[in-house]
Each structure stands twice: as C-alpha cells, then as structure tokens.
Amino acid sequence: MSTLHFDYLDRLEAEAIHILREVAGQFERPALLFSGGKDSIVLTRLAEKAFRPGRFPFPLVHVDTGHNFPEVLAYRDELAAYLGEKLIVRRVEDTIRRQHLREPGGKFPSRNPLQTYTLLETIEEFGFDACIGGARRDEEKARAKERIFSVRDEFGQWDPRRQRPELWNIYNGRIQKGENVRVFPISNWTELDVWRYIQRENIALPSIYFGHPRTCVVLPSGQLLGLNEHLRLDATDLIVERQVRFRTVGDSTCTAAVESDAATIDDIIEDLLQAKVSERGATRLDDNISEAGMEDRKRNGYF
Amino acid sequence: MDLLRFITCGSVDDGKSTLIGRLLYDSDSVSLDVLAALENRPSVHGTVDLALLTDGLRAEREQGITIDVAYKYFTTPRRKFIITDAPGHVQYTRNMVTGASTADLAIVLVDARQGVVEQTRRHSLIASLVGIRHFVLAVNKMDLVGNDQAVFDQIVADYAALADQLRLPHITAIPLSALLGDNVVTRSKNLSWYSGPSLLEHLETVPAFAEAAIADPRFQVQYVIRPQTNDYPDYRGYAGRIQSGQYRRGDRVHILPGGRESVIEAIEVNQREVETAAAPQAVVIRLRDDIDISRGDSLVPAGSPASVTRELEATVCWMDERPLWPGRKLLVQHHSALVKAVVSAIVYKVNVRTYGRTTADSAQLNDIVGVRLKTAVPLVVDSYQQNRATGAFILVDELSGDTLAAGLVGAVQNSFAPEALVYTS
Numbered sequence: 001m002s003t004l005h006f007d008y009l010d011r012l013e014a015e016a017i018h019i020l021r022e023v024a025g026q027f028e029r030p031a032l033l034f035s036g037g038k039d040s041i042v043l044t045r046l047a048e049k050a051f052r053p054g055r056f057p058f059p060l061v062h063v064d065t066g067h068n069f070p071e072v073l074a075y076r077d078e079l080a081a082y083l084g085e086k087l088i089v090r091r092v093e094d095t096i097r098r099q100h101l102r103e104p105g106g107k108f109p110s111r112n113p114l115q116t117y118t119l120l121e122t123i124e125e126f127g128f129d130a131c132i133g134g135a136r137r138d139e140e141k142a143r144a145k146e147r148i149f150s151v152r153d154e155f156g157q158w159d160p161r162r163q164r165p166e167l168w169n170i171y172n173g174r175i176q177k178g179e180n181v182r183v184f185p186i187s188n189w190t191e192l193d194v195w196r197y198i199q200r201e202n203i204a205l206p207s208i209y210f211g212h213p214r215t216c217v218v219l220p221s222g223q224l225l226g227l228n229e230h231l232r233l234d235a236t237d238l239i240v241e242r243q244v245r246f247r248t249v250g251d252s253t254c255t256a257a258v259e260s261d262a263a264t265i266d267d268i269i270e271d272l273l274q275a276k277v278s279e280r281g282a283t284r285l286d287d288n289i290s291e292a293g294m295e296d297r298k299r300n301g302y303f
Numbered sequence: 304m305d306l307l308r309f310i311t312c313g314s315v316d317d318g319k320s321t322l323i324g325r326l327l328y329d330s331d332s333v334s335l336d337v338l339a340a341l342e343n344r345p346s347v348h349g350t351v352d353l354a355l356l357t358d359g360l361r362a363e364r365e366q367g368i369t370i371d372v373a374y375k376y377f378t379t380p381r382r383k384f385i386i387t388d389a390p391g392h393v394q395y396t397r398n399m400v401t402g403a404s405t406a407d408l409a410i411v412l413v414d415a416r417q418g419v420v421e422q423t424r425r426h427s428l429i430a431s432l433v434g435i436r437h438f439v440l441a442v443n444k445m446d447l448v449g450n451d452q453a454v455f456d457q458i459v460a461d462y463a464a465l466a467d468q469l470r471l472p473h474i475t476a477i478p479l480s481a482l483l484g485d486n487v488v489t490r491s492k493n494l495s496w497y498s499g500p501s502l503l504e505h506l507e508t509v510p511a512f513a514e515a516a517i518a519d520p521r522f523q524v525q526y527v528i529r530p531q532t533n534d535y536p537d538y539r540g541y542a543g544r545i546q547s548g549q550y551r552r553g554d555r556v557h558i559l560p561g562g563r564e565s566v567i568e569a570i571e572v573n574q575r576e577v578e579t580a581a582a583p584q585a586v587v588i589r590l591r592d593d594i595d596i597s598r599g600d601s602l603v604p605a606g607s608p609a610s611v612t613r614e615l616e617a618t619v620c621w622m623d624e625r626p627l628w629p630g631r632k633l634l635v636q637h638h639s640a641l642v643k644a645v646v647s648a649i650v651y652k653v654n655v656r657t658y659g660r661t662t663a664d665s666a667q668l669n670d671i672v673g674v675r676l677k678t679a680v681p682l683v684v685d686s687y688q689q690n691r692a693t694g695a696f697i698l699v700d701e702l703s704g705d706t707l708a709a710g711l712v713g714a715v716q717n718s719f720a721p722e723a724l725v726y727t728s
Contacts, residue, residue, distance in 0.1 A: 006581075006584070007304055008304055008305055008306035008383040010584075011305075011583060012306075014544060014583045015583070017585035018525070018544045018585055021542050021543070021544075021585070022639070024526045025525050025526045025639055048573075050542065050585070051526075051528060051542070052528075052573075052574050053528070053535050053574060054528040057526075137374045138376050141373075144373045145371045145373045151704075160371060161371075163371065165397050165400070165622050165706050165709070166401060166706075167400065168404045168405060168691075168692070168695045169405070169638075170636055170696070170697050172636060172697060172704065172706050174699055175704050176702075176703065179704075188374065188376070188385055190376045190378070192378065193383070
C-alpha cells in the first residue's frame with residue numbers, strides 16, 4: 001500500500017517537529033536557547049519546518065558568555081535577521097556585575113559555570129515557562145538519562161530520581177508556578193545525525209566549524225586551544241600555527257580545536273567517521289574535572 | 304538506512320548493561336576517551352567493565368545498579384539503533400513501561416544459570432502489553448554453563464510456555480555471552496551447535512515499523528498556524544503529525560469529536576504541497592471549509608471511523624507512590640488533547656506472575672489494573688491493539704502535573720482488556 005519510504009533522518013526530523021509543536025501548544029511563554037552552535041542552528045531549521053508560514057511562537061535567546069568566537073556572533077545576527085525572528089541577548093558580564101559574582105580564575109577562565117546564573121535570570125525576567133535546547137543524549141552519560149520534557153524547579157534544578165516517566169510520544173508539560181521545563185527536541189540525535197542532517201538540508205554554519213589556520217596554545221593534554229585575549233598565558237606555553245576546526249562552539253576559553261583540513265560538510269562527516277574521540281572528550285576542557293561533572297551541573301540548573 | 308528502537312530487559316545481574324556495552328564496543332561505537340574513563344576505574348573482571356558504559360549517574364555507580372531509563376545510540380551500515388536500557392528491579396517497573404512504550408523490539412535477557420524467573424515473566428508481560436511485536440530471548444552467560452545446548456533448549460521451552468500465554472507474535476532465541484562477546488556481534492565457535500544469527504545480525508534484519516503505516520489514518524491537531532500577514536492573510540493550517548496510515552489531498556474528513564465534515568484542500572510538508580503523506584510525517588493540513596478547529600481535534604477520513612467516547616475501558620500501569628482509588632479525579636492526556644476525567648471503577652488487577660486477574664479496590668505503585676474512566680469531553684480513540692498511537696494515553700495529576708500512569712485503551716466496544724491478557728487460573 002505504502003510507496004512512501006522514510007529513512008532515519010526523516011523519522012528524527014518528524015519527531016523533533018512534533019516536539020516543537022507540542023511546546024507551542026502547551027506553553028504560554030516558551031523560548032529557544034540559541035548558542036550559535038550547530039545543534040541550535042538545526043533547531044531553527046526544524047522550527048521553520050514546524051511553524052512556517054507563521055512566525056516562531058518563541059524568541060531566540062542567547063546567553064552571551066563574552067567569550068564567544070566573533071564568527072559565531074556574526075552568524076547569530078545574520079541568522080536572526082534572515083529568519084525575521086526576535087533575538088534576545090543576555091550577557092554573563094551583566095550578571096557578574098549585578099550579583100557580585102567572582103570571575104573565574106586560572107589560565108583558562110571559562111565562564112561556562114556562570115552561564116547558569118544568567119540563564120536563570122533571563123528565565124525570570126521574561127517568565128519563560130519552557131526553554132528549548134539542542135542537548136543530545138549521546139553527548140554525555142547524565143544527558144542519556146534525561147527526558148525530552150525535563151521539569152526544573154525555580155532554581156533550575158534537575159532531579160534525576162524524580163523525573164516524570166515519559167511514555168510513547170506523549171509529552172507532559174504541565175507545571176506548577178515557578179517551575180519551568182527544558183525541552184530537548186533532538187535528544188535522540190547523535191553528532192553524526194546532526195551533521196548528516198546539515199548536509200541533507202544544506203544548512204549554512206559559522207566558519208569555525210571548517211578547517212582554517214589558527215594560532216593555538218598546546219595544552220598539556222595535547223589538545224589545542226585557539227589563542228584569544230581571555231587566556232592568561234605565561235612563558236611556558238607553547239604557541240603553534242595549525243589548520244584546525246571546532247566540533248562545538250562553546251566558551252572560547254574551554255573549547256578545544258581539532259586539527260583538520262575539512263573544507264566541506266562532506267569532509268567533516270568523513271572526519272567524524274574516522275574520529276575515535278567523542279565530541280565532548282575532544283573539545284571540552286571542563287567536563288574532565290570530575291566524571292560526574294555534567295550531572296552536578298545539570299542538577300544545579302545548567303542546561 | 305532506517306531506524307530500530309529496542310529495549311533491553313532482565314533482572315539485576317543478568318548482564319544487561321554488559322550486553323549493551325558489548326554491542327556498543329564491538330560495533331565500534333565507543334570512543335577512546337570514554338574507554339579511557341572506564342579504564343581508570345576498578346573492574347571486577349580485570350578488563351574494561353562494559354557495564355559502566357550505561358551506568359550514568361553517580362548514585363547508580365555507587366550502588367552498582369541502574370536507576371533510570373537510559374538511552375544509547377549506535378549505527379551500523381544497515382541501521383541506526385536507539386537502545387532503551389530499563390532497570391531490572393521490581394520497584395522500577397514504571398521505567399520498564401516507559402522504555403517499552405517507544406520500542407519496536409524487546410530483548411528479554413535471561414541468565415543461563417537462573418532460567419526463566421519471575422522478572423522474566425513480568426518484563427515479557429509489560430513488553431507485550433505495550434504492543435511490542437518482536438522479542439529476542441537472549442540467554443546470557445552461556446559460558447558459565449559450559450555452553451551447554453541442553454540448558455539453552457530447556458530455557459527456550461520454558462519461555463515458549465510463557466510466550467504462548469501472552470501470545471507473543473515473533474520470538475527469536477539466541478544463546479550468548481555478553482562478557483565474552485559470543486554471538487553478540489559475531490557468531491561464536493564456543494556455541495557452534497547454534498546455527499541462527501548473532502544478536503546484531505538479527506537486530507539489523509528484523510522488520511521495523513510495519514504497523515503504523517497500515518493502520519487506519521489518524522491525525523490530531525497540535526497547533527494552528529495563522530500568520531495573518533500580507534502574504535498570508537487568510538491562511539489557516541492545522542499542524543500535527545500523522546499518527547497512523549496515509550492522508551491524500553481531496554480526502555473527505557470528519558473533524559472529531561465535533562463531527563463536522565470537510566475536504567483536505569492541501570497537505571504541506573515543509574511548506575511544499577504534497578499529494579500524499581503518511582505516518583510518522585509532521586505535516587500541515589488545510590481544509591476546504593472555514594471551521595473552528597483547535598488543538599486536540601482529530602481529522603479522520605470518512606471511511607475509517609474512530610471511536611468518539613467519554614467512557615473508556617483501559618488497562619493502566621499505575622506509576623505514582625500514592626495509590627489510585629475509584630472516584631479519583633485527574634487529567635487524561637491523549638497526545639495533544641488534555642481533558643478532565645474521573646476513574647469510575649477499578650475492575651481487576653493483573654497478576655504479573657501468573658497473568659491471571661484478581662479483583663482490586665485500589666492500585667498501588669507498579670500495579671497493572673483494568674479501569675473505567677469517564678472524561679469531561681469526548682476523546683477520539685482506538686483500541687491499543689488496533690492502534691498504538693491513538694490507543695495510548697497518560698494520566699496526569701491536576702495539581703502537581705505529575706505523570707501518574709500509562710493507559711492503554713481496551714476494546715472500544717465489546718470485550719474489555721487487550722487480547723494478550725488471558726485468564727490462566
């Protein structure tokens with residue numbers, strides 16, 4: 001009877017669109033957390049598919065660490081303009097000032113832990129009841145156990161022991177005052193799925209995802225970190241010129257580059273198929289602190 | 304390349320996590336840094352403890368058990384797989400139901416030394432209840448019984464009796480050792496008397512997604528798109544996912560539960576008009592007539608009627624710590640429809656060991672009971688046996704918003720429970 005065939009990307013896409021529309025149907029004031037990274041870029045493409053020719057039923061929200069790659073900020077503004085959707089930017093810098101927080105120390109002063117404060121402030125400022133994010137379950141073991149609709153208390157805390165059972169594709173977004181929900185439409189996608197989708201949809205990305213020459217610091221682990229003004233280097237640090245690309249675009253003080261000549265999305269996928277190191281393992285300095293690092297940060301309101 | 308979702312279920316210590324670890328490891332789905340993290344931690348076997356690949360949360364590592372449903376992913380050249388790892392202990396049955404609800408296939412893991420145990424019966428019941436059609440009886444730890452074929456055959460025979468009671472449609476039994484990797488990805492010489500496929504070979508070839516495509520057409524509105532712009536002044540599109548079957552432009556549809564009729568003017572996928580769309584596509588449907596339609600309404604073709612009812616007979620898996628008593632008011636969430644309801648009666652309780660039924664006046668955490676529900680407004684349902692999408696609902700606490708139960712619509716007119724539940728006593 002059926003002549004229609006759907007491959008796994010079609011199915012993942014349909015699932016994600018369904019989830020986005022459930023957010024639109026269930027919440028008063030949702031928001032899409034946009035980092036400028038490939039996962040949140042994919043979310044905007046999925047939102048176009050879910051809501052056009054209408055407007056998105058949510059603004060894009062960027063929590064700006066102040067440690068961004070300039071290429072990513074430029075991309076963010078271009079994309080928001082192209083989409084014609086509202087972009088809200090809130091700065092970690094301002095939160096630090098308002099709440100008298102201590103700036104991170106050390107040679108690589110990541111503001112990742114401080115993002116949580118700004119995010120919670122922003123949620124409160126706009127009364128967001130649902131925040132859509134591009135987290136994937138394949139990224140990390142704590143994420144592998146999180147629901148697609150993840151209820152947080154007013155402190156943004158995730159309690160893995162009290163998660164609601166999530167049955168079939170029925171998403172329960174009913175919350176009490178003060179609570180909000182984090183929603184992860186691409187939970188079931190892997191890094192490779194995201195890239196194959198970007199390839200199939202021909203989605204433009206910030207240039208730092210592709211191989212480019214960059215001045216880097218060589219870390220004791222052998223990882224490469226793009227040189228930038230936030231790093232506090234000393235004479236012992238080894239500075240090199242390398243052809244690199246980034247697999248994720250987080251805080252530039254803790255997001256490592258990988259050596260790569262990949263010039264196109266096809267090249268990147270080829271790279272990935274060869275790669276033997278996970279995305280977070282290759283590129284995040286801050287998860288290595290403790291094995292339960294992500295679990296602790298999630299419990300405390302981090303994405 | 305297509306997609307298969309499967310669940311692994313078994314008792315504590317049956318080696319589920321090791322089996323999943325083995326599948327990931329032998330299919331090259333584990334990256335070096337993740338392995339390095341494992342190697343830094345003590346292992347009972349002296350080698351890398353593959354079970355640690357799935358035991359994610361700290362409390363789980365401390366207790367050496369799996370608390371919550373975990374999802375894992377791997378891809379072979381033939382398929383993408385989504386694995387749901389459901390915990391084995393008795394008190395976490397709700398997680399098993401959660402995990403099984405989205406699965407196409409269940410791997411029922413049995414320890415070759417223990418054979419079919421009470422948990423095996425419970426897990427098989429739950430998997431069959433939520434409509435899983437494909438079962439793998441994975442007889443693990445064959446190395447610990449000297450790879451003895453007689454042991455395997457006895458377990459297969461014991462399971463056949465259980466499968467018969469549950470009327471499980473498709474069962475494949477595979478002897479294996481997750482620890483040694485025998486018959487997990489590659490067939491093993493240690494079990495040369497077994498001529499069937501390895502576990503992975505079976506997972507790569509078992510048919511997936513048969514039911515949704517051939518079921519009656521069902522579509523529920525999630526969201527109404529009304530741009531009200533100069534370009535689209537009068538556009539009104541009904542956004543939703545085709546839950547089952549196919550829709551065609553020109554189809555005459557009933558708008559349920561209201562009952563009015565219209566004709567599909569256009570079906571849009573990503574803003575392009577298509578002639579036909581099918582489950583599980585996310586689409587926008589426009590109708591010829593201007594009718595007031597809102598979220599939760601269903602568009603059902605004239606030729607394949609659904610049941611529109613305020614009285615539901617259903618099987619419910621109760622997931623809340625506070626028991627359910629008749630008279631309880633709560634919410635029914637039927638996908639995008641959310642309605643008030645009352646549990647008017649608890650009709651029976653299923654004995655998960657014998658599969659028989661007993662009378663019950665309440666439902667406790669992890670109980671599976673038959674109930675009657677009365678809803679404030681009609682729902683558009685099918686029996687779960689006929690349609691895994693429109694036959695499913697959840698029960699929600701009106702105040703806390705907590706999910707209280709998984710519900711499966713029983714026969715919509717005459718007989719009561721899903722066919723799989725048969726009397727044995």
